[in-house]
Amino acid sequence: MAEPLRVLVTGAAGQIAYSLLYSVAKGDVFGPNQPIILVLLDIQPMLGVLEGVVMEMMDCALPLLKEVIPSVNEMEAFKDVDVAMLVGAMPRREGMERKDLLAANVKIFKSMGHAIDTQAKKNIKVVVVGNPANTNAYICKKYAPSINPANFTALTRLDQNRAQAQIAAKLGVSNSSVKNCVIWGNHSSTQYPDVNQAVVDLNGKTMPVREAVKDDNWLNNEFIKTVQQRGAAVIKARKLSSAMSAAKAIVDHVRDWWNGVPDGTYVSMAVPSDGSYNIEEGLIYSFPVRTKPDHTYEIVKGLTINDFSREKMDATEKELSEEKNMALSVCES
Numbered sequence: 001m002a003e004p005l006r007v008l009v010t011g012a013a014g015q016i017a018y019s020l021l022y023s024v025a026k027g028d029v030f031g032p033n034q035p036i037i038l039v040l041l042d043i044q045p046m047l048g049v050l051e052g053v054v055m056e057m058m059d060c061a062l063p064l065l066k067e068v069i070p071s072v073n074e075m076e077a078f079k080d081v082d083v084a085m086l087v088g089a090m091p092r093r094e095g096m097e098r099k100d101l102l103a104a105n106v107k108i109f110k111s112m113g114h115a116i117d118t119q120a121k122k123n124i125k126v127v128v129v130g131n132p133a134n135t136n137a138y139i140c141k142k143y144a145p146s147i148n149p150a151n152f153t154a155l156t157r158l159d160q161n162r163a164q165a166q167i168a169a170k171l172g173v174s175n176s177s178v179k180n181c182v183i184w185g186n187h188s189s190t191q192y193p194d195v196n197q198a199v200v201d202l203n204g205k206t207m208p209v210r211e212a213v214k215d216d217n218w219l220n221n222e223f224i225k226t227v228q229q230r231g232a233a234v235i236k237a238r239k240l241s242s243a244m245s246a247a248k249a250i251v252d253h254v255r256d257w258w259n260g261v262p263d264g265t266y267v268s269m270a271v272p273s274d275g276s277y278n279i280e281e282g283l284i285y286s287f288p289v290r291t292k293p294d295h296t297y298e299i300v301k302g303l304t305i306n307d308f309s310r311e312k313m314d315a316t317e318k319e320l321s322e323e324k325n326m327a328l329s330v331c332e333s
């Protein structure tokens with residue numbers, strides 16, 4: 001069997017982690033032959049809850065789980081970590097935008113960037129989930145200058161899954177029949193869910209989603225709005241933000257990054273912009289990416305962008321650029 005991977009989950013006493021940990025520990029992300037050491041980080045007041053989570057992880061008696069290490073010490077927790085799922089942060093409540101969390105959360109990611117820089121494996125892979133996820137990932141990357149910037153990503157897979165599920169429901173097909181929905185930009189209400197590249201298997205034939213749906217008005221309006229506002233709709237209904245679906249999306253994101261996706265398929269990840277599609281270099285912007293079995297990815301280039309898409313891609317870029325400047329001033333104050 002392979003050497004165990006050291007996987008860190010922050011916010012481990014919180015609600016997303018409670019849905020996430022079992023799935024990671026049973027092999028849904030790294031496969032059935034990869035043993036795991038789970039490091040669970042939270043803050044001191046949550047230590048009692050964290051200990052309960054550790055007991056439950058033990059009681060699952062999972063074959064791949066070699067060790068569970070609870071921690072409330074950031075520097076210790078990041079030591080030699082291979083993969084970090086940065087969930088720990090304050091969630092928003094009804095009536096807030098995710099960027100309203102910036103002042104409260106961004107300093108967490110400055111401090112984690114420093115811990116990553118000094119403690120973690122140099123090829124660590126990081127997914128930031130805590131909101132505002134893209135900008136937190138930007139700050140984390142900035143404060144970890146010894147790590148390849150490409151190793152810092154933020155989660156927009158939940159948005160992609162939401163888009164895919166909306167299309168599948170509209171057409172009455174299974175979720176797996178819909179492919180290549182793209183999320184551009186910020187994990188916020190300015191994100192642009194784009195179906196112009198998406199395809200669906202319908203009646204034994206693969207066809208463009210636009211051709212199958214035959215309702216551009218719905219695709220250009222209600223569909224986009226539903227995906228953009230889905231997090232807020234869940235908060236309104238549950239009085240808590242998405243957790244089960246967020247955990248599933250984290251599993252999808254890291255599994256596809258780790259293992260690669262088949263040729264012709266791409267997934268949305270918020271990654272450092274290399275200037276593709278004229279997006280400001282360095283911003284953590286959600287693009288379609290092709291992941292490869294060597295745990296790397298590349299931004300899918302050369303997609304045709306029409307005027308409608310361009311306007312929406314620019315609007316979400318503008319928001320990210322503003323968030324970046326706000327975050328930098330919080331971190332430098």
Ligand SMILES: NC(=O)C1=CN([C@@H]2O[C@H](COP(=O)(O)OP(=O)(O)OC[C@H]3O[C@@H](n4cnc5c(N)ncnc54)[C@H](O)[C@@H]3O)[C@@H](O)[C@H]2O)C=CC1
Pocket residue numbers: 010011012013014015016017041042043046087088089090091092108128129130131133155156158159187241242243246
């Ligand atoms: N990117 C995405 O798609 C999504 C992001 N989120 C975000 O994920 C974050 C976590 O959400 P929930 O689990 O529902 O929240 P939660 O409040 O249930 O859990 C958060 C946990 O993080 C811990 N925490 C706070 N500061 C920490 C620190 N410095 N180090 C380690 N742990 C720390 C808290 O003590 C708490 O146990 C929120 O910011 C939420 O907005 C939620 C859903 C989807």
Ligand SMILES: O=C([O-])CC(=O)C(=O)O
Pocket residue numbers: 091092098131158230231232234235241242
């Ligand atoms: O909406 C929120 O605050 C939680 C979240 O990011 C989501 O559900 O997409």
